[in-house]
Amino acid sequence: MSVLYCPACDTPPDPLDWRCHACGAPLELRDQPPFAPGAIHAERWSMWRYAASLGVEQRVTLGAGMTALVPLHPGDESVWVKCEYLNPTGSYKDRGTETLLSYLASRGVTSVVEESSGNAGASMAQYAAHGGLRARIFVPENAPPGKTRAIAAAAELVVVPGPRHYVNDACLAAAVDGTIYASHGWNPYWIIGQQTLAWELWEQLGAAPAAIVTPAGQGGLLLGIARGFRALHAAGIIDRLPRLYAVQPWACDPFVRAIESGAAEPEPVIAQRSAADGTLVGSPVRGAQVLAAIREVNGWAFSVAEDDLLNARDRLARRGFYVEPTSAMTLAALPRVQQHLGGADGPIVLIATGNGLKAPS
Template sequence: MKQVSLICTECGAAAAPLDWQCAVCDGPLDFAAYPAFRGDAIVADDFSLWRYEAMLPVEKRMTLGEGLTPLVETEIEGIRFRAKLEYLNPTGSYKDRGTATMMNHLRAHGVREVVEDSSGNAGASVAAYASASGIHARIFVPASAAPSKKALIAAFGGELVEVPGSQHAKTEACLEAAKTTTYASHAWSPYFVLGQMTAAWEVWEQMRRRAPDAIVAAVGHGGLFLGFARGFRRLREAGLIEQEPRLFAIQSEGCDPIVRAIETGADVPPRVTPTQTVADGIIVEVPVRAREVLRAIRETGGEAFRVGNEAILAARDKLLRRGLIAEPTSAVPVAALVQIRAQLGADAEIVVPLTGSGLKMLV
């Protein structure tokens, strides 16, 4: 097992391997140090994210072939960009990257049972990787979650726990259960964000070892967003890129704490009360690593924008006409491209991760 040490991002206290939160101040955890990125350590004949295993503080014990998703050039209404097809991961969402690194870590520590809370994609991902690892998963979902997503969690062998009320209610119920078992949290586990870094490294490889000018991503808790931020930072530290891409965080009008914090210059977002939104995958009232998300936006010269339901669904439909089957949440950044193009100019190279499969939402 690789030797790692975890520390609290707020107070610096040391944490145990299976802790999901700081025992002293309740802050989120991170690795005390990361292995340096080395281009010559990439395993070129491994066609999954484990080609970067030397750069990850976790060992591969199981894989469903996650990562190495296509980067496709496309165009919507005259705006060209590259779409990173994260929805082609094993369970149809980008979450599989983080779930894979998290589950391999839990397996290394002999974990037999986990709980997780999710509106759908993370739940399906954790259920699938848990079952394939011989681990029992109890997934807490809002009773109002999309029926097709709930069905997928159950089909993968996850024990579904439906909780009435808001998105936050299922989190509260899960936290209660986490007092007596292992919390495999896509929002809290440092091993989850870890796997998301590999998306940045793939984009760099797929662009012939260059970075794009901008990454435009939907943000809920910001796991993938921070994966890009941290991944490109590792590349810059290794001298492999000169500049990190500008990071644009896009949220829905129905739940926009990060956008509000950028607008007001705050370091911590205000608590918002979500209103109806078609972007069900990013209804997060309290993003766990909000401070780091805000820092990443400001340090890279990025921005945060909000988009409405009509624009999101129109963007989803335009993607479909380009042969790209994204769920509405994944169309959120696409809906903001007009604003971003206006800011960056016509020549800027933009990468947009399409995070979740629209196949889950068709019925």
């Protein structure tokens, strides 16, 4: 089984720490099992077909994973849409929620708190309900109503008025007496669930794609995909790593600024309002790692204007993909991705992260 450690100071963490208790750095996992194609449970139609390569015991699942991969234009296999919005609670967050809550449940945790304005909170609420855990989800007062309804349907919704950091303060203050802060931004057990997206793409395409385009807020999805493909490469299953492209709205684009300036770490930005509410993260927890993962594979980061992402949302809907505006940023950035790739052979995959049903109109 995988083991938590602190990459910054190597102080051994407690198993339920959400960050290093000595230096405050984000924790990581070591001794993860290698990817073993022979150990795939082909009869399991969920992300747990890769259980042997995850290093976490399945405890809480609603059957995330094995989402459809569909050509953007029928008959044209150059651009694909990975329909992560078809996961059980309507977003890609479910893969990480399944590994994180499974780990916490295996440690005897029965009560969690999380802060979120959207998909992560809805995912945590519904999975905790299914797994028999108590969950309280802290949200800002301007959180999208479609998402807060999904949270309140399954868990205790706590609306925190005032500046955004009040939400964080209130959430942490509630993480006492055995209640655990189950943070999708901080906990590395969340990221390992996202590796299964890479493994599925390899199974569905029969090879690694040339490029993957994903919206980025914390960047945990991109990191998980990068680690998943690295595991395939280390196992000798693929001979190239896909190029990774992060897309952010103009309203909040710390990765784009850092990629353009060459900085090793993103400078914090103050998020402005945007319909791409899933990516409004001004200070990503693992910013340096996300930038390094993009650079390692000669990827890039692009920002998208508000009009362009709304236009792309409508274009995707007219192609049958009813996604939230955050997800549509990938299509808006596609021409720039294609130009940056310069005709590299192989398909491009757009990750459609969230369902349009939960998005504000």
